[in-house]
Amino acid sequence: MHSMARNLDVALLRTFVAVADHASMTAAGNVLHLTQSAVSQQIARLEDLSGALFIRERKTLRLTPNGERFLGKARRLIVLNDELWADMAQEPINGLVRLGAPYDLVGTWLPPILKTFSQAHPQVEIKLVCLASPELLTAVDNGALDLALVEEPVGKSHGKSHGECLAVDRLVWVGAKGGTAHLKTPLPVSMVAETCAFRPVVLQALGEVELPWRTMFESGSIDATHATIRADLAVTAWLASTVPTDLGILPFGERLPELPSFAINLYQTKGQIPRAVSELLQQIRHSVSSPLIADQAIA
Structure with missing residues (x-):
C-alpha cells in the first residue's frame, strides 16, 4: 500500500x-x-x-x-x-529579436544558446544576421540589431560604448592537419572577408616579423574558407574555441608570429529593450558561463 x-x-x-x-x-x-x-x-x-x-x-x-x-x-x-x-x-513571451554574430561564432557558440532559448520561448522569432564584427557594431549603433556578439582585441572599446565581455579566447593560426601551406613563401592567407576583425591584427603580426604573405581567398563565407584550409591551400586565423576538429592549430614560433587574444563582447541597442530581447540577453549570459562554452573558450 x-x-x-x-x-x-x-x-x-x-x-x-x-x-x-x-x-x-x-x-x-x-x-x-x-x-x-x-x-x-x-x-x-x-x-x-x-x-x-x-x-x-x-x-x-x-x-x-x-x-x-x-x-x-x-x-x-x-x-x-x-x-x-x-x-x-507570466504571459508567454513573443516578438522579434534581431541577433547578430560573426560567421565563426554562428556554428560554434550559438546553436546551444538558440536551441535552449527557442524551447523556452517558442513564440519568439529570432532573426539571425551574420556579418563581420565591425559591420555588426555599425548595425547595433544604427538600431538595425538588438544584440550582437562582437570579436574585438582585448581592452578595445567601440567609441564611447563598451561591450560586455563574455569570454576571452586565443587567436591562433589554423591549417590542414599534416599540411604544408604554412611553410610556403609568400605565406598564403585566407580570411573570411576583408572586414574581418582579425585581418588587421594578422597582417600587423606578419609585418612585424617581415614575413611575406598573399591573400589566397576571400569570399565572405566561412564554409569556403574552411574548404580552402582543409585543402591545404592556405592558412587562416580563428579563435581557438571555433577551430573545426578536422583542422589543426599551428604553433607560434620560428615562422608564424604570435597572435593576441580576442574578447567576445556582447553589445545591445541603446534605450529600453523589449522583454524578448532581455530574455535572450540573459540566456546568452547564462549559456556562456556554463562549463561547456567556458571550457571551449580557454581550451
Missing part, C-alpha cells in the same frame, strides 16, 4: 527561514508583517512535524543541528516555489 502524500506549507518555511536569518521571532515578524505570537505558533507547528529547530538562548535563537540541515532544504523549496509562481504568472 502506498503511503499518503504529505505537503509542507511554504508559509511555514518562509517563517522558519526568516527566524533563522534574524535569530529572533520578533524581528522575523516585523519582516513578515506578522505578530510575534503568530510567528511562534508557526514555528511550533513546524517543529511538531520536524522536531526541534531552535535552541532558545536568552533573547536570541540558535539553530539546532536538525535546524541547520533543514534550513538549506527550506531555502531551495522556497526558491522553487517562487520560480514556479513566476512562470505561471
Whole structure:
C-alpha cells in the first residue's frame, strides 16, 4: 500500500527561514508583517512535524543541528516555489529579436544558446544576421540589431560604448592537419572577408616579423574558407574555441608570429529593450558561463 502524500506549507518555511536569518521571532515578524505570537505558533507547528529547530538562548535563537540541515532544504523549496509562481504568472513571451554574430561564432557558440532559448520561448522569432564584427557594431549603433556578439582585441572599446565581455579566447593560426601551406613563401592567407576583425591584427603580426604573405581567398563565407584550409591551400586565423576538429592549430614560433587574444563582447541597442530581447540577453549570459562554452573558450 502506498503511503499518503504529505505537503509542507511554504508559509511555514518562509517563517522558519526568516527566524533563522534574524535569530529572533520578533524581528522575523516585523519582516513578515506578522505578530510575534503568530510567528511562534508557526514555528511550533513546524517543529511538531520536524522536531526541534531552535535552541532558545536568552533573547536570541540558535539553530539546532536538525535546524541547520533543514534550513538549506527550506531555502531551495522556497526558491522553487517562487520560480514556479513566476512562470505561471507570466504571459508567454513573443516578438522579434534581431541577433547578430560573426560567421565563426554562428556554428560554434550559438546553436546551444538558440536551441535552449527557442524551447523556452517558442513564440519568439529570432532573426539571425551574420556579418563581420565591425559591420555588426555599425548595425547595433544604427538600431538595425538588438544584440550582437562582437570579436574585438582585448581592452578595445567601440567609441564611447563598451561591450560586455563574455569570454576571452586565443587567436591562433589554423591549417590542414599534416599540411604544408604554412611553410610556403609568400605565406598564403585566407580570411573570411576583408572586414574581418582579425585581418588587421594578422597582417600587423606578419609585418612585424617581415614575413611575406598573399591573400589566397576571400569570399565572405566561412564554409569556403574552411574548404580552402582543409585543402591545404592556405592558412587562416580563428579563435581557438571555433577551430573545426578536422583542422589543426599551428604553433607560434620560428615562422608564424604570435597572435593576441580576442574578447567576445556582447553589445545591445541603446534605450529600453523589449522583454524578448532581455530574455535572450540573459540566456546568452547564462549559456556562456556554463562549463561547456567556458571550457571551449580557454581550451
